[in-house]
Structures are given as C-alpha cells and as structure tokens.
Amino acid sequence: MAERSPIIYLRGYAGPPSGVDRQVDDPFYGLNSGATHIRVGAEGTPRFYQFEGPLLRLMSDEGYQLLVRGDQHAHLQSQADGAVAPESIWVHRFYDYAASTFGTSVTTAPEEFDLEKAAERLYDFVQLVRRKTGAPKVHLVAHSMGGLLARCMIQKVSHTADPRTGEPRRAGSELVDKLFTYGTPHGGIAFDLGGGLVDWAMETFGPKGSDIFAPDRMYAYLTPGASHGDDPPPGWRPNEIPAGTFDARRVFCAVGTNAADYGVVEKAVGPRSDGLVHIDNAYVRNAHRAFIHRSHSGRYGLVNSEEGYQNLRRFLFGSYQVRADLRGLNLPDRTSGASRVWQAEVRLAVRGLPTVMHEQRAAHYCPIQLNQEAVQHGSAEGDTGGVPLATAFLLDPANGRAGREDRPTPRSRYTLVLRVFHLVEKSGRFFWEDHLEQVPDWEDTLIVDVGRRGSYEETGVQAWAAWNSGVPGSIDDTDPIATEPCRMAEDGEGLHTEIPMPEVVHPILGNGSRLRLAVSRFS
Template sequence: MTERSPLIYLRGYAGPPSGVDKQVDDPFYGLNSGATHIRVDGDGAPCFYQFEGPLLRLMIDEDYELLVRGDQHAYLEAQDDGTIPAESVWVFRFYDYAASTFGTSVAAAPETFDLERAAERLYDFVQLVRRKTGAVKVHLVAHSMGGLVARCMIQKVSHTADPSSGTPRVPGAELVDKFFTYGTPHGGISFDVGGGLVDWAMETFGPAGSEMFAPARMYTYLTPGASDGEEPPAGWQPQHIPDSAFDAKRVFCLVGTNAADYGLVEKAVGPRSDGLVHIDNAYVHQAHRAYVHRSHSGRYGLVNSEEGYQNLRRFLFGKYQVRVDLCHLALRWRPGAAETVWQAEARLSVRGLPVLLHEQTAAHYCPIQLNQEAVQHADADGQVAPVPLATAFLLDPERARARSENQSPNRSRYTLGLRVFHLVERSGRFFWEDHLEQVADWEDTLIVDVGHPDQAPDSGLQAWAAWNSEVAGEVDRVDPIRSDPCSLTAEDGELHTDIALPEPACPLLGAESCLRLTVSRVS
C-alpha cells in the first residue's frame, strides 16, 4: 500500500451567531452524519438505504482512525512528534472561536467569524497534524464555505509571512496532497430573483455571509497581497487556481444538481443549482468534477450521500485514473433557418456500487452542451480539440475484491452511458413540431475494464473496452468485456487509445469522431 496522508475535514457556513452556537455542539460539526434514504427508487419514492456517514465509512473501508479523547486538538498537541498514525481523521473546528457556549475555555470572548483568520488557523493546524503524524502532506476535505477557507490557506495565507515572527510560511502545494470539495461556491453565490426571497436569504446568511461570497471579497482572500476594498483586475476569475499556488488536477469538486430538496432558499437561487450554489459556480477550472443529483446539505445532501463518499474515496485512494474525451467532434448542422442545439447526457457507474458516480442530464439542468463545447475547444483553424466527458478513479482491485465468481479480482470495471439528442430553435424559442420527447438520436454505453490479464497479473497495465450494443447476453458475465485488450499508446506518463463510435453516432458527431480513453496510475 502506498504512503497514506492524514485527512482534515472542514464544514461549511454556519450562518449568524445563533447558527454557530448550534453547530459547535456537534463534536464533528455534522460531518459524521449519515443517512437512511436513497433519493428515489423505481417507483419514484425514497427508499431505505443505510449510509454510515463519511467519517465512519473511512474507518471501515480505509482503516483510518478518528482520535478525539475529549479534545481532538488538545490530544494532538500532547502527543510526541511522529507518533500518531498518518491514517487519521481530524475535524478543523474553526467556528469554536466564534461560539458563545464555551465560556473562556476556547476564547476570552466570542469572535466575529473572519474567513482569513480561520485560514491562518488552518495553516497552523495542518502544520501541527504533519508534525505529530510525520506525514509529508495532508488531504483537505471541505463542504461548502469550508472549501473557500482551504483555498484561502493554500492560495494566500501560505504565501504570506507569519505576521508575529516575519517567518515565511510553507507554500500550500507543499502541505496539501489532494483537495476535495462538496458543493463549494468556488464562483461565489448568486440569486436568480429579487424581492423578499433575496432579503430572506441575506438575513439567513447574515451581512458577513452575503458579502463573503461576492467576487470582490473573494479576490481579497484568495490573492496574496490583496487588501480589503481592493477591486479585482479585469478578467480575474474566482474559480481559477493559479498553477503557482496549486495543481488544479489535484482538486476534485462534487457538484450537486438537486435544488428541490434544499428548501426555501432554492426559490431565490434557482433550479439550476444544489439549492444554494449554482452548478456553474461549484467547481474549480481544470479540476476533476462529478455531478450528482443531491442537494447542498441535509439528509438528501452531498455530504450525507453514498455518491459523495464513493467519489471522495476513489479520488483520495484510487489506483487508476481513466479519462474519456470526445475527439474529432464535427456536429451535423440541419439545413434551414432553424438553429440545431446538440446536447449529450453522461452517466458514470462503477461495478459493485448502488449509485451513479456522475450524472449529467437535461432533467437535472446540466447536459453537456455540444455546440458550446465545439466552440470552446476549437483552435484558430476551427478544429475541435478533445471535449472532456468524464473522469473515473478506480480502486486497486485487490482492495475492492469482486463479490461474484463472474468477476476477476485483477480488474476494475466502470461504464459511461451516453445519449445524444438535438433540439431545434427558431427566433430564440424551441420548435417542437418535429420533436419526439425523450427519444435520443443515439445512445449506448461504453464498458471499460482496467487492470491485468488473469494469466499475467503482474504484467503491465491494460484496458479492455466495448460498447454495450456489441455484447451479447448479460454484461456482468463477460469479464474482461472483450477478448482482446485495447492497443494502448504511451505518452507523457499516460496510456491512451481511440475507440470508434458505433456507426449510428457518426452522422451526428462526425465521420471521424471517437472516444479517447486515457489510463494512468494515480501518483
């Protein structure tokens, strides 16, 4: 097993002082909460499914320890350096300083919450965890605003000298290995409607909260040297992490798409959100991300979900990374004055799991807009570069042993279901006369096995791939999914192969269109 890193969890925004006092009563800030519902069953109603919560599940699946002993921070400080297991989970309780329920045992008086001060304390806490565990780096796992506290530490605080001593701090990229966020408003929080609902939402956040997610304030706490009141320069984007601060490829953003389960604030934010954070604001540019039909928080929320945990576990501890891109896209343009809008839907599943790990659909307000992707990824000559569809992280098959005699312990399997369909616009409105609702122009599922042949389990990494339409009989009885592995080409530490689309897709997406499968070991 490769060297492990300690995990540090950060919770989201707690609201005004009364909300802070309520949240600090929970020993783990709510990050231990589980759930007993899968959102929808075959009849359209929630059904029983017992999820232990991410903290307990990590102890079960990955042998991590949650060390508390009355006061997790005090216990950590009291141990000798290098004596605590790296496989440990820590909850950064940054709100304790703003609570009024602890007397003077935490702070002489409750503080007004300040995000940058919380980020400075996070830096100190990360250093403490590293020293006591002997770990080189930590993993940060954050819900909602906690992700902005982490980004402030990584992008600004760690690049600023300690004000008390003048000593330069260690850059965040040298402290943090991987960074996972649940529903973090990386692009801020905005509202679709005005009036009383916005007033209600601002009252719920409190004046500090409403200002905290505005671009100008985000620029202040995400940029070294920036001071309060300073306007961001033209073109500055809060969702961009500079390469000099942290590699965005070591970030994973879980994006919620279920606004309906969050409550009244959804009416102000709009349906294209998790109920609080817009879908387009919930990720970092160039980072890995997955879309799941969960709300911002609560019993149907991201943190309380099997979908969230399985994405987290695989990103942190996966052995293989498999990326799928759509190459040589050349959309078919229908004749006439009408504009054809092409969209795709993608669903990613992994063998052995009861949930989808990624789901981009029109019904959830997040289909892949192929027209926009074609323009966005086109070069100066109009040639379309590969369009990213999905990235899967797969566990070592030895650590996720097959449960069926039909499945090999030497391979991991995942599938990517694709649907492509078109809509017709005239004068800015959809034109329905020729429309067939829910009928895709093309759909199929790519099945991918990654690992080693049973006859040579110690050989080099290989991949097998086939379209579901090509497989006769039950898919789970065919392993690997085809007899011959893909011919993989090595390039820049990765292996890739092009998989031709089934013939019915070619008139829609281009005669030379294909999926590029890229496989690599996780570093």
Template sequence: MSTPQKLPLVYVRGFAGDTAGINKAVMDPFYGFNEGSTHIRIGPDNEPDFYQFESPLLRLHLDEGYQILVDGSQAIYLNSHATIPPESIWIHRFYDVSASTWSGRPKEFRMETAAEDLLTLIDTIREKSGAPRVHLVAHSMGGLVCRCLIQKILPDLGRDPAECVGKLFTYGTPHGGITFDFGFGMLERLRDTIGINGAQIFGPERMYEYLTPESVADPNGPPEGWDPREMPLDRPFAFPRERVFCLIGTNPADYDVAHGLSAAAVGPRSDGLVQIDNAYVPGAHQAYVHRSHSGRYGVVNSEEGYQNLRRFLFGDREVKAALVGHRLPQRKDTAWQAEVALSVRGLQIVMHERTSAQWCPIQLRDRTRNPTPEGPAETATDTAGAVPLVDTFLCSGLAHPGDTGTMRYALHLRILSLRERDGLLNFGDHLEQTADFDDILVVDVGADGATSVPALSAVWNSAIAGSIRDHRPGGHARGDENPGPDIWVNHIELPDTAAPIVGADARLRLTVTPWQ
C-alpha cells in the same frame, strides 16, 4: 504500482450563519462530518427503499483504517501525545471561538483567521504524525477557507502549499461565489453592503481579498473580469489544480425545506444554494451528482460523494474519456448536447451524471467551426476538438468480488439535438427525452495494480447479446496507441448508427495514467 501513502485528513465544514447557527454547529463534536442517511429516493414498486450510508467519517474509519482521536477534545489529545498515526481524521473547529456558548465574548468570524488557524492545525498534525502533507476535505464555505490558506496565507508566508497539502476535495463549494437568479444584481449588492450574517464572504470584493496574496493584490479591488473560481498558475507557490476535486450537486429540490427561499433565489441549475457554474475550479477534477447542497439528501451524506472522495484520495489510476474527431451536421438552427453517466460494478449509485433533466448536459460544438476553446471551462473543446466526458479514478484495491479479474465500468452516452426558430426552441418534430444516439460503453480494466499499463477491453452494449451482467470480455485487450511511458491511450470507434450525427471519424478517446 505503489500504493498511495495514507495521509492525515482534515475536514473543514461550511457556513453556519448567525450566532444561533454557530452555536448549533459547535455542539456537534465532528461538525456534521459524522451525519449519514438511510433512504434512497427511488425503490422497487415506486416505494422508498432503505439504504444506510453511515457517514464519511465512519466509512473512512471502517474502509481505510483511519482513526478518530480525541481525549476530551482534539486539542487535548494533540497536546498530550508526542506522536499520532498518519491514518487519522481531524476536524478544523474554527467556529468554536465565535460561539457564545463557550464565552460571553465570542470573536467575529473572519475567513483569514480561520485559514491561519487551519495552518496551525496542519503544522501540528504534520509534526506529530511525521506525514509530509495532509489531505483537506471541505464542504461548502470550508472549501473557500482551504483556498484562502492555499492561495493567500501560505504564499504570503513564502511557503509552498504543495509542501503541506496533498489533495483538496470540495463538496458543493461556491468557488465562484453565490449569485441569484433574479434581482439584476441588487440582492448581491445588498448582501455585500450590509453583510447579513457575514454572507458578504460569498461576494466578489470580499472573495478577492481572501483569495489574493498581498504581493499581487490590487488595492482598488478585483480587476475587471476577475474570476473567483480560478486558482492562478502564474504566481509563486501556485497549487496544482490536478490535486483539486470539485463535487458538484445538481438537485435543488431536496435542499432543506427551511432553505426553500434560498433554493428559489439561486435557480434550478444549482444544488439549492450554489449554482452549478459556481461550484468548480476550472482545470480541476469534477464529478456531477444528483444531490443537494446539504441535509439528509445532501452531497456530504451521500454514497456518491464518498465513492468519488475515496477514489480521488486513494486511487492508483486516473481515467479520462473524451469525444474526439466528431463533426456535427451543418445546421445553423440545431444545437447539440451530450448526456453522460458513469456507473461502477458493485455500487448502488451513479458516480457521475450530466443530463438535461438535471440542468447540466454537455454542450457540443462542431470542431471545424469552433477549433479553439470557448464557453464554460468544463464543456469547452480543446484545440484538438476533444470534448471531455468523464474524468474519474480507479482503485485496484476496490475491485468488487464479482469482477472475476477485472473492474467493470459503464459509460452511458446520449447525444440529443434541439431545433431553434427565430431564437426560440422549435418543438414541431421534437420527441421529448428521445436521444438521436444512445448507447453504453462497457469497459473492463485489469484489477492488477502492479503495472501502469492496463489490460483493458471495451464493447458497446448494442453489440452485446443478452444482459451486460452476463457479458465476459473476450479476444485481445485494446492496445496502447501512445509510446510514452506512464500514459495509455486508445481510441474506440462509435457504433455505425452514430456516424450520421457525429461523423465517421468520431471516436471515444480513453486515457489512463498512474495516480498517486
């Protein structure tokens, strides 16, 4: 299997607010991409422990050999050098022209202008590096700047975004806008009418303007049912959604104290600013991490964010896990939920985590009663009744020294039931935080990246004698059940204890495909 090509990276920051916020942002040479953190929240003996995350900028420099090139400024460097290396990181400094510290006549920020300037930077980088495309890495509003470029600016110019953009990774981007938990929509209407500090860019009318190409835009505004999260595939020059990754924060409590009002307004199912349901593009890759929108405990300044970013950009295999063949007990008063967590051997963090305590469990529906997709896109069953659990990327070059020939992953699966009576939760026989099924699938994948067919073994923790750390995979690797090329599929039986809950035919379906 070939090693993914290293492409230039362009970082696009988030919303800065008013002129004072913009002035503060432009004082940072790297627009915040160089900020790190030093604490983890839970340590031994209930004491905070020291853990140093250097920053995504420095980590890409150290881990992947990327260079940060300036000569007084990025612009001076680009103007004075005929060639630049593809393994380079660039900051889209779109806020500079709106800062009063540079000029007495700052320009008003406009989303379309920021996207047009991003295209100019991309074209310059491509020309001087010889790279066919660049990867875009964006925080918060920066993801909307990138989508404006991809969905409006480039199509209006008759250019295919896939010809200049390789992949798009977004941290906590409000793909669905920003909404509030109270006010019955009045707060949103007030924001969009007055445009406080330019925040109307997170409302549907303005989003429709900068996410829709002129050729298909309705002059009357967004049609009924228009979803700003969508990246439509039925348009010329549609960008493939499989090239997009959305990192979703689930911790509102750690959003900066100064933003406490914001965190209270958007509600608990959020990262403190962006609600969970607004933080993804339907059909794109997703990972949920218990981090806040920004700050020292934010998604950008986190090991969780970096590890997902690194594997998405440079991984060589994509792995999907889904629950299939399940049949839930026929009880009209019972709702079923699944909780999942993905851990990687050698990392101090959880790569992906969806739990009830973090307001984002997976809602399970019986495939016999709900044979077609329904509900939120990320939890809907497909026509075959599959419930997606995890979608992640493997990088054979990142195998931990202790892996002894394999890369080890652990998928923690819990299934819980909630009883209802007269439309209210019934706690009469309830045991809080107690799952009806709870087990961990331990997966070992061969670390040889030379082939797309993995040597994979999998066993449930309940069948392992002793600690998982001491377990060594034995016997034959699981076989490929799909005869097609470049796709490996295997169905793993659930432990017998799960049969009364999900049925005897329930399986975990693992799918492995090459990733570039």
C-alpha cells in the same frame, strides 16, 4: 500500498451567531451525518436506504481512525512527534472561537467570524497534524465555504509571512496533497433577492455574512497582498487557482444538481444549481468534477450522500485515472432553415456500487453542450482536442480494501452511458413541431475494464472496451468485456486508446468520430 495522508475536514458556513452556537454543539460539525433516505421507489416516494456517513465509512473501508480523546487538538499536542498514525481523520473546529457557549475555555470572548483568521489557524493545524503524524502532506475535504477556507490557506496564507514571527510560511502545495470539495461556491454566490427571500438570507447568513461569497471579497482572501476593499484586476476569476500555486489536477469538485430539495432559496439561485450554489460556480477550472443529483445540504445533501463519498474515496485512494473524451466531431448544423443544438447526456457507474458516480442530464439542467464544447476544445474532425465526457478514479482490485479478492485476474469495471439528442432553434426560440421529448437520436453504453498488465508488481495498465450494443447476452457474464485488449499508445502522461463510435451514429457525430480513453496511474 501508497503512503497514507491524514484527512482534515472543513465544514461550511454556519450563519449568524445563533447558527454558530448550534454547530459547535456537534462533535464533528455535522460532517459525520449519514442518510436513511434515497429518492428511489416504484411508487415515487423516498425509500429507506442506510448510508452511515463519510467518516464511519472511511474507517471501515480504508482503516482510518477518529482520534478525538475529549479534545482532538489537545490530544494531538500531547503526542510525541511522529507517534500518531497517518491514517487519521481530524475536524478543523474553526468556529469554536466564534461560539458563545464555551465561555473562556477557547477565547476570552466570542470573535466575529473571519475567514482569513480561520485559514491561518488551519495552516497551524495542518502543520501540527503533519508533525505529529510524520506525514509529508494532508488531504483536505471541505463542504461549501470550507473549500474557500482551504483555498485561502493554500493560495494566500501559505504565501504570507507569519505575523507573529515574521518568518515565511511553507507553500500550500508542500502541505496539501489533494483537495476535495462538496458544493463549494468557487465562483461565488449571486442572489436576486425579493419578498420573503430577504428574511431567509438574513437568517442564513446574518447581516454581513453573504459578502464572503462576493467576488471582490473573494479576491481579498484568495490573493496574497490583497486587502478587503481592493478591486480585482480585469479578467480575474475567483474559480481559478493561479498557475504554480497548486495543481488544479489535485482538486476534485462534487457539483450538486438537485435544487428542488433545498427549499425556498432555490427560487433565488435558480434550478440550475444545488439550491444554493449555481452549477457553473461549483468547481475550480481545470479540476476534476462529478455532477451528482443531490442538494447543497440537508436530507438529500451532497456530504451525507454515498454518491459523494464514493467519488471522495476513489479520488483520495484510487490507483487509476481514466478520462473519456469525444474526438473528431462533425455535427449536422442546420435543417430546413433552422439551427440544430446538439446535446449529450452522460452517466458513469462503477461495478459493485449501488449509486451512480456522475451524471449530466438535461432534466438536471446540465447536459453537455456538444456544439459549444466542440468549438471550445477543438474537437472537430482532424483536430487534436476533445470534448470531455467524464473522468473516473478506480481503486486497484489487487488492494484487499477494494474488495472482489476472489477474482483470478482482478479488474476494475465502469460503464459510460452516452445519449445524444438535438433541439431545433428558429429565430432564437426552440421549435417543437417535430420534437420527441426525451427520445435520444442515439444511445449506447461503453463498458470498460481496467487492470494491470501481468503481475501485481508491474505498474503498467491495460484496458478492454466494448459498446453494449455489440456484446451478446449479459455483460456480467463477459469479463473482460472484449476478447482482445485495446491497442494502447503511450505518451508523457500514460496510455491512451481510441475507440470508433458505432457506425449507426456516424451521420450525427461524423465518420471520424471516436471516443478516446486515457488511462494513467494516479496517486
């Protein structure tokens, strides 16, 4: 089993001082909250579904511990170096310094919240956790603004000398193994406020709080040497981590797509959001991501969802990474003088889970725009690029914690549902005369089994794949899903194979269209 890393949780923005006081009363800053509602029911009403919360589930699934002992920071400091188990969960309680309810037990007077100061304290806390556990690195798990706090520490604080000693700090890439964010506004938050939304903004952010998410303010706390008021240089984008600072492939962003469950603010941000953060602003460029039909927070929020947790668990502890891309597209462009806009919907499910891991759907305002993506990634016939569909992180079934130990040849299975449809555009407007709403031009499901080649001691992986339309009977009765494994080719990053698209879709996607699967070890 791979070496374990401590997990440090970071909550999101708490709002004005009254909101801070409410949050510090929660022992885990609300990050232990689960859910009892799921939006599934034959009669269209929410049904009971119990998810006990990410912290408790990490304890039961992965054997982690919550070491509080009255005061987690004091308890940690009292331990000998290297004496604390690395399989431990911690909460960076950075808001305690801004609370008015602790008197002088934390500080002489409540501070006005400052993100950079909180990031400096996070750096110190990470170093303390590393020293007491003996772990080389930690995982950071953050909701909303907490992800920006983590990035401030990684991108700026760790590259700035300690003002107390003048000594250089260690680079964030040497301290943090993986960063997972829920609904973090990596690209900022923009509001077009009016009417009662101004009152909502004041209640939620306070008189000055919302500027934390403005791009110019983000530039100051994400860039070494920058100060508040400095203008970002041309081309600077807040959702990019500079090359050499931290590998974006060690970042996973859970993107919420349910704006309706968040309340009045959805009217300010728009439906293509989680209710607070726009979909296009919720991820780091080149990072892994999953689109989840959950809201920013609340009863149907990202953090207290099992969909979010299952992506978190597999990203932190998965053994395999499987990436699916579309290659060789040759899309029909025009019909009867009108342009065709081709879109795809994708849904990713993993065997043994009651929830969908990832879904991009037109109804959620986030389909894959095939025309644009094909141009951007160079996936036209004969090109080497590919339109990204989904990336899955799979637990190794040979690990007892992954379950299903009764299988004689354990394999991880996931399915990728792919729907392709088109809209017709004339004179800049959609043309509906021949349109059939929600009827795809083509739909099928790719079933993929991933496992080891040979004994558990070997590091090689193998994949079996088949389109559901070609599998007779129930797919549960066929394991592996194909008689012969895929023919895998090896490159510098792992193994890959290309699966031809069914002939029935060739008139749409092109005769040379294929789906490329890249399978690699991930740790």
